[in-house]
Amino acid sequence: MRKICSVIAVMMIFVASGGIAAADGPGDPTAVKKEDDGKWLDKDGTPTYKISADGTVDWFTYSGYRRYHSDCHVCHGPDGMGSTYAPALKDSVKSMSYGDFIGVIASGRKNISTAQENVMPAFGDNPNVACYMDDLYVYLRARSDEAWGRQRPAKKEDKTKDYTAAEDACMGKK
């Protein structure tokens, strides 16, 4: 009896931790704070999107859209929809933490569990990606919540001076 109880206890812990893992996603996307560079943060300080009723997107959503379609869509499909080769990132970000998202992009990942070998390249040394991690995250977070559809953003907030300064520093420009 005691043994069965402990098995059940272990199973319950397993289920509970599974629940926590599923809730590892970013949670409530409501933008509560705007940084000087134009980046919006949610209540936990995680980058998020801000889309006005008239369809104006924050700068990071717009920039992320552009970066995604220059460096990610070849494998992950247009608009974060996924392909036969790589997962739909609009779904991935629902269950991934912000930190894990950045980690996979910086270090890459190799799927060796299937017969087909699918490789996520490491982008940590590629400034065209590494300097725009938050942009990519914010765009995909908006896609994951269906807050933004499959279209190119037409109206956007202005690029801020602080954003340009950080971008230039990251890209090694003066």
Ligand code: HEC
């Ligand atoms: C050469 C193809 C390729 C390119 C380009 C690429 N990826 Fe990937 N990516 C993959 C593959 C394949 C996987 C799945 C790897 C695995 O299963 O371990 C993946 C996995 C990921 C994951 C983890 C998803 C999950 O559900 O666990 C993230 C996040 C990610 N990629 C982001 C990006 C971003 C952002 C870009 C653009 C900067 C990008 N990738 C460009 C092939 C690519």
